[in-house]
Amino acid sequence: MMRPTRNGAQLITNTQGSAPGTGPQPADFTDVRATNLAVVLRFVRENAPCSRADIAASTGLNKATVSSLVADLIDRRLLRETGLTENRVGRPATMLVLDGSPYAAVGIEVNVDYLTAVAVDLKGEALLSWRRAFPGGSASSGQAVAGIAGVARRVVTRMTKEARQVLGLTVAVPGLVDLGGSVRLAPNMGWRDVDLAGDLAKALRDPGFPVLVDNDANLGALAELRFGPHGGVRDLVYLTGEIGVGAGIVLDGRLRRGGAGFSGEIGHIEIVPGGPPCHCGRRGCLEVVAGLGALLDRTVPGGVSPAELEPEIDEVVQRAEAGDPVVLDLLDTLAGNLGRGVGIVANLLNPEVVVLGGYYVKLAPWILARAEQEMLGRALAPGGGGCRLVVSGLGYGAAALGAAARVLDSVDSGRLPAPA
Amino acid sequence: MMRPTRNGAQLITNTQGSAPGTGPQPADFTDVRATNLAVVLRFVRENAPCSRADIAASTGLNKATVSSLVADLIDRRLLRETGLTENRVGRPATMLVLDGSPYAAVGIEVNVDYLTAVAVDLKGEALLSWRRAFPGGSASSGQAVAGIAGVARRVVTRMTKEARQVLGLTVAVPGLVDLGGSVRLAPNMGWRDVDLAGDLAKALRDPGFPVLVDNDANLGALAELRFGPHGGVRDLVYLTGEIGVGAGIVLDGRLRRGGAGFSGEIGHIEIVPGGPPCHCGRRGCLEVVAGLGALLDRTVPGGVSPAELEPEIDEVVQRAEAGDPVVLDLLDTLAGNLGRGVGIVANLLNPEVVVLGGYYVKLAPWILARAEQEMLGRALAPGGGGCRLVVSGLGYGAAALGAAARVLDSVDSGRLPAPA
DNA sequence: AGAGTTAGTTCGTCTAACGACCAAACAAAC
């Protein structure tokens, strides 16, 4: 059997908050070990249950090496042996699966009116999913930090009761988050320059696990990458459909945050020159012509209150289902503008998939086709360069799920818990 | 002294045309060696002349390891020892520099009317720079391949005469190039689905070095990254200013080509809805409102002929220098539209630098300030998220230079020539 | 001359991948 080719390889580092410009890191044996442990872990995640022999055959690693790596992963309680295979020629194989019981990854999504917390095990299966009211828009950032920390503590104690070790906590915030986990600007929350990652770590008093903060669209993209139906996709853009619109950009399999961490601000791209004014001070931003604010302003009497977005969207859906021509027309216009934004993304980034998330999911029946058609008509590459426009199937907690996925990603890329 | 932190590391592969979806590659000792050889090579490139001790101190590698790695690189004729240091306390250091003499990297830039070939040594210093007329727009793709191959052969024999081994050849093409080096669409050249990389390799009959093809904007970005004055920048966008406008996108230190290789098609983003028609069939594309066609159509009687772009631009420059209000007004409008395009890039990708290349360089005195102001006014992040708009200093052969740089990049990332 | 300082090499240690071999455990053929 042919061994998979070993190409020229290069080491990359993947930490939030590591000193920039330190240049390329040299490699030593521990890096090889970490890489191979991660390779085996990911293989089992994607092919469980599987045997050591399967791993060796598929990855090209030596059988002896695989045995050693698997033993290490079992020591660290990341893998578990299950039963043997039966009714096959030859010695039966002992099957391996991810051990779901000892660990938890926690994600919290902060929003204007509510707060979602999820915990998942190594397999990505949900352990808990809480959603509660949260006066994010009206509270001070200090109060908000206290509130988030409170929820985080409750999740952690719950996990501890289940005898699980928390591997990490990531918080999703709708706004500009820099690479150190500071929230530079979150207009809807009324935040500016809040060191959320630092403050949370302080509030949790040496939690023993990393606390990270990231943009909600970025984490939505990670959620799609891990939990969505996009097998093997390496280039994906996720769009949040809320009052604001944000993009999470994955290229070559990893989030691309830009120089300062502020990539994905598609909501303030000018789509309609001289169009309606945006709260950001400009006009015709994607957000005001394809966000939900514009839609609800014209369908809901008395304007939009962020705290009651969901029932208002539901009303729009009902009226659309009933065939209300005013609503259908507004949705069509929104879809057209959204498609223009997606067209820009397709031309500039050539992703394989653009995923619509947030409230766009509920509106999909009336906007997806038009938006896709608009995108395809605007992309220079024939057929949009292979770009598909699809709807997220992850529901509301997508960013929270992505926040947990970010913790799992750091495990997958070599940051393993120590053996017992 | 503190040793640089070793973060979790992950192996990535970096070949054009490697089978997709093969998953993460496991690492072995040869990968460690290749990585560290590349680390030393890059360090010397950036810090030459330097001693073994310098390398060890800065990279964190052990002195003994550095000695071994340097010996290997000298065997491969990539490094060379120069004189000793003098007048310093302690034993004098033997200084190391890149060995410029044994190798050459070749880049060829194909254009509608001309063809640029450059060869550089390991240091990136130019060995030759040819520019000759080339009936690209009017010839069949077969004739074009023959023409390019002819130039390539002449460059190779010239290099061979200088006792240099050619490490690789990259060809820059203005158009959509897929990940296998096929030109899918090059409107200005009149090409569609030309397997340029394959055809060239065939025409050169087993050349003994890799032949790659890439988009001109992508390679322009690589040229800026390597030869431009942007030390340490990891997120950069390069804009070609020709009749068409293209973008090369570098995020996290590497080109991001998108799912099919078609990223960077900024020229056909709609900037002015309902604006002037573009040859692509749409209206108001960036290319028609900020490309050179629009400018020249209105300043040069009788329209634009691609073959005579340069003198026509020179005339525009002269009239601008003379204060011609019509020209100044047109340039201001162009700058405004360009700035809107750059604003989109800044919002979506948050690069540290956007570099204007091509003929934008000549026009910079009249467009740079306005375009930057427009971009800054459109970026959501304060101060454009740190994004600067600058002018390329590389001159016309930028894409050809970038094509050669791509060859050097593959060396830098571990694809070293074998020892003698 | 001797002390101090810095550069680079040598040597032994250690990690971890690899190849070859082997025992265990089964199915199928006899």
Add this chain to the structure above:
DNA sequence: GTTTGTTTGGTCGTTAGACGAACTAACTCT
């Protein structure tokens, strides 16, 4: 049942190569 073949997974010795410590070399300064 016995034998044969197949597959799994482990053991053992080899090997690549990074690392640390000790050592030698070559200079400056006093």
